[in-house]
Amino acid sequence: MGRAKLPRKSTTIDMTAMCDVAFLLLSFFILTTKFKPSEAIAVTTPSSVASKVAPNKDFVLVTIDKDGKVFLTIDDKQKRELVANSLNTTKNLGIDVAKFKAASFVGSSFSGLNSFLSVSEENRKGDVLKGIPCKDSTDNELVVWMQAINDAYAGSKMDLLLKGDNLAKYPSFKGVLTAFKKNNIQKFQMVTNPENAPVGSELYKKSMSGEKQEN
Amino acid sequence: MAELDTSGGGHKKGPGVKKGKKLSTRVDLTPMVDLGFLLITFFIFTTTMSQPTAMKLLLPDDKVKPEEQNKAKESGALTILMGADNHIYYYEGQLKNDASNFLSASYNGENSIRDVILKKKAYVRSIAQDPNDPEHDLVVVIKPSQYCNYKNVIDILDEMSINVVKKFALVDIFDIEEQLIKKSDESAVKP
Numbered sequence: 001m002g003r004a005k006l007p008r009k010s011t012t013i014d015m016t017a018m019c020d021v022a023f024l025l026l027s028f029f030i031l032t033t034k035f036k037p038s039e040a041i042a043v044t045t046p047s048s049v050a051s052k053v054a055p056n057k058d059f060v061l062v063t064i065d066k067d068g069k070v071f072l073t074i075d076d077k078q079k080r081e082l083v084a085n086s087l088n089t090t091k092n093l094g095i096d097v098a099k100f101k102a103a104s105f106v107g108s109s110f111s112g113l114n115s116f117l118s119v120s121e122e123n124r125k126g127d128v129l130k131g132i133p134c135k136d137s138t139d140n141e142l143v144v145w146m147q148a149i150n151d152a153y154a155g156s157k158m159d160l161l162l163k164g165d166n167l168a169k170y171p172s173f174k175g176v177l178t179a180f181k182k183n184n185i186q187k188f189q190m191v192t193n194p195e196n197a198p199v200g201s202e203l204y205k206k207s208m209s210g211e212k213q214e215n
Numbered sequence: 216m217a218e219l220d221t222s223g224g225g226h227k228k229g230p231g232v233k234k235g236k237k238l239s240t241r242v243d244l245t246p247m248v249d250l251g252f253l254l255i256t257f258f259i260f261t262t263t264m265s266q267p268t269a270m271k272l273l274l275p276d277d278k279v280k281p282e283e284q285n286k287a288k289e290s291g292a293l294t295i296l297m298g299a300d301n302h303i304y305y306y307e308g309q310l311k312n313d314a315s316n317f318l319s320a321s322y323n324g325e326n327s328i329r330d331v332i333l334k335k336k337a338y339v340r341s342i343a344q345d346p347n348d349p350e351h352d353l354v355v356v357i358k359p360s361q362y363c364n365y366k367n368v369i370d371i372l373d374e375m376s377i378n379v380v381k382k383f384a385l386v387d388i389f390d391i392e393e394q395l396i397k398k399s400d401e402s403a404v405k406p
Contacts, residue, residue, distance in 0.1 A: 022251030
């Protein structure tokens with residue numbers, strides 16, 4: 001007696017559906033992805049449990065790179081013009097206002113500012129530039145910058161951000177703090193990477209119980 | 216005798232005529248799926264989902280006269296000092312002349328600064344006068360030395376928010392403390 005022969009099933013599966021899904025996801029990720037604009041100043045920020053998202057427009061950003069060099073970014077072009085004009089009158093620097101307006105960041109001393117602005121934008125790289133001098137308490141040029149910025153923002157809200165590199169030494173951070181303090185700026189925000197509160201800590205318990213974080 | 220094909224384009228071809236094999240229209244999509252998923256993984260990894268966050272910091276006003284400043288109670292004060300190479304030190308109350316209460320801690324792991332802060336917090340709670348605000352006297356003073364880096368400062372400030380310390384201050388370091396840190400840093404490297 002012969003057994004009933006089972007029809008041999010093919011092992012190939014129809015891949016069309018899977019292919020559809022794969023490409024659907026692919027197109028989603030292509031459309032949502034936003035490439036990081038290549039930054040002239042390379043900075044790896046430390047992480048913190050702060051949950052407030054950093055403002056991304058109309059900010060004034062002070063960057064400290066890993067060698068402790070300080071750079072300044074003013075997001076608002078109108079304010080850039082105001083700052084340049086006020087520096088031209090107070091310090092008699094003779095800054096080319098149009099070029100200053102176009103520059104995405106400042107990273108040189110007052111004496112080297114004109115040669116800094118004459119370099120093309122692509123060639124202004126954080127590792128070559130000297131940064132704004134501020135470590136020395138006698139020659140803290142950031143104080144003058146912050147004063148000019150303060151005046152430009154008089155009457156309107158200023159989002160002051162500080163973005164420091166993990167490896168930046170404390171003296172440059174302190175120099176920046178001194179510059180802020182001298183201009184009566186007591187409030188600023190530090191850009192960090194988000195991180196979850198450690199399990200079991202008080203903040204963790206707080207957020208678990210639904211309490212809202214203050215900062 | 217040779218047979219002739221007499222069907223004349225009918226359904227059945229003669230046995231001598233080979234039927235043109237009908238090609239399947241099905242394409243093997245496996246490589247295409249592979250490629251799709253490869254690209255998906257690429258875009259998942261390059262996409263920046265997490266926005267940078269910002270941490271608020273309020274600086275004390277230097278111009279306030281000393282007599283108007285808040286005085287910290289010695290029993291509730293904890294001073295944290297940061298040295299080079301992620302070394303961290305602390306003392307409670309005031310620094311003794313012989314520096315016997317100058318102790319070292321670490322950022323994480325054993326003897327972490329978090330435990331130190333929590334211990335201090337529990338101590339302040341236990342001796343608190345006012346039951347409504349038991350942590351009133353707790354003040355953490357943060358003194359970064361010139362050898363520590365930005366990450367250390369942020370870590371400690373972050374520790375303040377993790378442990379919900381309401382009163383803390385970023386203060387300039389004294390020379391004597393700086394020397395102590397330097398000495399301890401050097402002795403820590405040797406062994």
